[in-house]
Amino acid sequence: MVDWKEEIRHRLAGSNIEPSREAEIVDELAQHLEDRYVELPGGDATPEEATRVALAELSESELLAQELRRVERPVMQEPVVLGTNRRGRGKVIADLWQDLRYGAQMLIKNPGFALIAIVTLALGIGVNTALFTVFDAFVLKPLPLKNPDRITTIEGRTREGERSRLFSYLDYLDYRDRNTAFAGLAAWNKFSAPLGEGPAAIDESTVVPSNFGFGQIVSGNYFSVLGAEMALVSFVVSRRTREIGIRLALGAQSSDVISLFLRQGSKLIAIGVALGLGGGAAISGLLARVLVDISQFDPLAFFIVAALLAGVALLACWVPARRATKVDPIVALREG
Amino acid sequence: MLDRELKKGSAELLILSLVEVRPRHGYEISKLIEARSDGVLKFNVASLYPLLYRLEKRGWILGRWVEKAGQRRRRYYRLTREGRKVLAAQRSGWEEFVAAINRITRAENA
Numbered sequence: 074m075v076d077w078k079e080e081i082r083h084r085l086a087g088s089n090i091e092p093s094r095e096a097e098i099v100d101e102l103a104q105h106l107e108d109r110y111v112e113l114p115g116g117d118a119t120p121e122e123a124t125r126v127a128l129a130e131l132s133e134s135e136l137l138a139q140e141l142r143r144v145e146r147p148v149m150q151e152p153v154v155l156g157t158n159r160r161g162r163g164k165v166i167a168d169l170w171q172d173l174r175y176g177a178q179m180l181i182k183n184p185g186f187a188l189i190a191i192v193t194l195a196l197g198i199g200v201n202t203a204l205f206t207v208f209d210a211f212v213l214k215p216l217p218l219k220n221p222d223r224i225t226t227i228e229g230r231t232r233e234g235e236r237s238r239l240f241s242y243l244d245y246l247d248y249r250d251r252n253t254a255f256a257g258l259a260a261w262n263k264f265s266a267p268l269g270e271g272p273a274a275i276d277e278s279t280v281v282p283s284n285f286g287f288g289q290i291v292s293g294n295y296f297s298v299l300g301a302e303m304a305l306v307s308f309v310v311s312r313r314t315r316e317i318g319i320r321l322a323l324g325a326q327s328s329d330v331i332s333l334f335l336r337q338g339s340k341l342i343a344i345g346v347a348l349g350l351g352g353g354a355a356i357s358g359l360l361a362r363v364l365v366d367i368s369q370f371d372p373l374a375f376f377i378v379a380a381l382l383a384g385v386a387l388l389a390c391w392v393p394a395r396r397a398t399k400v401d402p403i404v405a406l407r408e409g
Numbered sequence: 410m411l412d413r414e415l416k417k418g419s420a421e422l423l424i425l426s427l428v429e430v431r432p433r434h435g436y437e438i439s440k441l442i443e444a445r446s447d448g449v450l451k452f453n454v455a456s457l458y459p460l461l462y463r464l465e466k467r468g469w470i471l472g473r474w475v476e477k478a479g480q481r482r483r484r485y486y487r488l489t490r491e492g493r494k495v496l497a498a499q500r501s502g503w504e505e506f507v508a509a510i511n512r513i514t515r516a517e518n519a
Binding site for chain 1: 434435436439453454455456458459460462463466481482483484
């Protein structure tokens with residue numbers, strides 16, 4: 074015999090009635106079909122015929138699900154948590170489809186809200202993408218060398234045990250020719266020289282003569298060893314790399330340079346956050362008119378957002394600054 | 410078979426009338442409607458039960474699961490006090506309506 078309950082359940086799929094209520098309905102309708110099946114006229118009907126007649130009761134089952142949905146005021150108002158398997162397969166897809174339709178209807182109903190939501194999302198995604206692009210360029214991507222992870226520097230130690238990177242040129246030649254550990258050995262050294270003849274102009278904040286130049290002497294195999302093939306190593310650093318190089322060359326510590334950048338950056342950040350929070354207040358003011366339960370100035374939200382933005386922005390200053398201080402001043406100046 | 414809209418409009422009255430005297434279950438109601446109308450009116454599951462639930466939601470009828478000896482449990486619907494008032498009002502309304510229709514159609518035929 075046919076499992077009436079299964080038949081009914083199948084037809085109620087997607088009607089989204091609260092589960093315990095649905096079970097009750099299934100019980101009741103199954104009893105009805107069972108009665109129908111048992112009480113067929115004359116008693117001379119074959120079981121197949123009886124089944125067919127009973128199932129005919131379920132014709133217009135679309136109407137049944139639809140009507141029941143209307144009567145039972147399904148649990149639709151409660152938010153459906155995506156991915157919760159409430160009952161059976163197929164249900165998830167039905168729920169999802171319903172959610173999507175519901176969402177679309179709401180958006181069409183409130184075009185103002187829809188616009189604000191879309192613009193907010195677009196801004197958020199845009200800002201995130203931009204920030205990540207920067208982060209990716211400075212932090213994640215390796216330097217544009219052939220095997221950046223296999224490049225290292227060789228240090229020596231003085232008799233006193235201090236570390237030193239200085240080798241005589243002859244030492245370098247010996248190391249280079251007898252080297253078996255590395256694919257190649259290149260050498261470099263810094264030099265500095267005044268450029269031109271004019272009086273040294275003093276930059277007010279840096280005390281660096283503007284006509285003072287720095288350079289780097291490198292061994293002939295320098296580029297081939299690095300795998301940079303005659304293209305100048307293009308360190309991804311801001312235009313101010315040159316300035317940083319000068320500061321470092323004059324004895325500034327990395328921390329000085331970084332803190333300088335952070336100080337300058339923080340001014341911009343302060344302005345940016347102020348503007349952003351102003352805009353945010355305006356947007357949430359609009360939202361407050363459309364939505365219930367949103368206050369224009371949620372102090373917690375504003376504090377968290379401001380702190381988060383400022384943190385990310387500071388990071389965006391700190392990372393390139395720090396990278397810049399790692400650059401050899403000579404290289405920096407050559408680029409400038 | 411009567412026109413669908415007409416059937417819909419009068420269906421509430423039919424059900425309320427059928428559970429007036431004593432509680433009945435859904436299958437019994439559908440059978441009575443079919444038998445007493447000589448097969449002119451037929452309610453299948455899809456049309457009957459949503460209507461029952463709607464009437465119950467409005468508080469006009471009340472369903473109870475009842476288990477009788479030797480039978481599976483069934484849901485019996487009985488008329489509530491409010492349902493009784495509604496039934497009275499609908500019944501007189503229906504009678505007026507039918508009488509009015511009759512007066513018109515008879516006048517045309519006469």
